[in-house]
Amino acid sequence: MSEADEPIHALLADLSQLPADGTLVDLGCGAGPTLTAVSRRHPRARLVGLDRSAAALSTARTRLTRHGRGVQLVQADLRRSLPLAGGCADAVVSYNVLECLTDPAELVREAVRLLKAEGTLVLAHVDFDSIMVAGPPADLDRRVCHAFTDDRQPWMDHANGRIGRALPGLVGAAGLTLQRTETLTTASTVLTGHPERRLADMRRALLGSAARGTTTVTAAEVTDWHAGVQAAARDGRFFFSETVVVAVGR
Ligand SMILES: C[S@@+](CC[C@H](N)C(=O)[O-])C[C@H]1O[C@@H](n2cnc3c(N)ncnc32)[C@H](O)[C@@H]1O
Known part of the structure; x- marks a missing residue:
């Protein structure tokens, strides 16, 4: 599964309540994974994506070449005023940002500025403290998972890995009515697809942070933890889950 x-x-696309030509x-x-899901459901919608990574935007552009209507992908820093007119959007989504x-x-206030009067805001984030892994020894696993929650990679200006649980409050604080709060839990007993990508990403991120001296775990601990994950996957003890929190405001 890509x-x-x-x-x-797909859930974010559905919760956006986007009109067919909105x-x-x-x-x-x-x-562009969310824009791709929206494109599949709404081939006549106008899609706008903002990100500061030129490489990511280039991949998104390739993925969306066959979209039936306008696609605007803009390189922008989300810490600044967004380069879009107020009231331009029927729906604004943001996932894991x-x-x-x-x-x-501040970004949530900017998102509200972009919305039309009846528009929908969908904020979603993995709450990284929700990650559960079976395989490595418990104490080591706790240390590594909590270190990942608090880890700030060089491409991040800040790290708040527990922001998932704060999303409903952020929607209300921006003056919208909180319409729905959802959670989506991914659970698996096989080390393929999303669990494999997430656990490899945790290993890679924490090894980098250990080398820079910016995390609480050592490279040896991270390596042992990942070996424990792989051993569990080989002998049928593996389990992984993580939860995304989704808050919908109108
Ligand atoms: C974990 S990725 C999530 C991307 C996408 N929403 C997805 O579901 O795959 C976080 C994204 O936020 C972008 N980002 C982080 N800080 C940013 C900032 N200050 N301005 C613009 N983009 C930023 C990164 O470039 C990256 O593409």
């Missing part, structure tokens, strides 16, 4: 096929992106803005669209921002409430 990243764009993961159920969260405009959807994705703040921190990355390589707010943890990187020192002032997430």
Whole structure:
């Protein structure tokens, strides 16, 4: 299953309540998995994606070449005023971005500025403290998972890995009515697809942070933890789950 096929992106597309020919803005669209899911459901929608990574925007552009209507992918820093007119969007979505921002409430206020009067805001984030892994020894696993929750990678301005649980409050604080709060839990007993990508990403991120001296775990601990994951996957003890929190405001 590719990243764009993961159920969260289809859920975000559905919760956006986008009119068939409406405009959807994705703040921190990355390589475009959510925009791709929206494109599949709404081929006549206007899609706008903002991100500061030129490489990610280039991948998103390739993924969306066959979209039936206008696609606007803009390189922008989400810490600044967004380069879009107020009231331009029927829906604004943002997935796994707010943890990187020192002032997430400011971006949520900007998102509200972009919305039309009856528009929908969909904020979603993995709450990284929700990650459960069976395999490595418990104490080591706790240390590594908590270190990942608090880890700030060089491409991030900030790290708040527990922001998932704060999303409903952020929607209310921006003056919208909180319409729905959902959670989506991914659970698996096999080390393929999303669990494999997430656990490899945790290993890679924490090894980098250990080398820079910016995390609480050592490279040896990270390596032992990942070996424990792989051993469990080989002998049938493996389990992985993580939970995304989704808050919908109108
Ligand atoms: C974890 S990725 C999520 C991307 C996408 N929403 C997805 O579901 O795959 C976080 C994204 O936020 C972007 N980002 C982080 N801080 C940013 C900032 N200050 N301005 C613009 N984009 C930013 C990164 O470039 C990256 O593409």
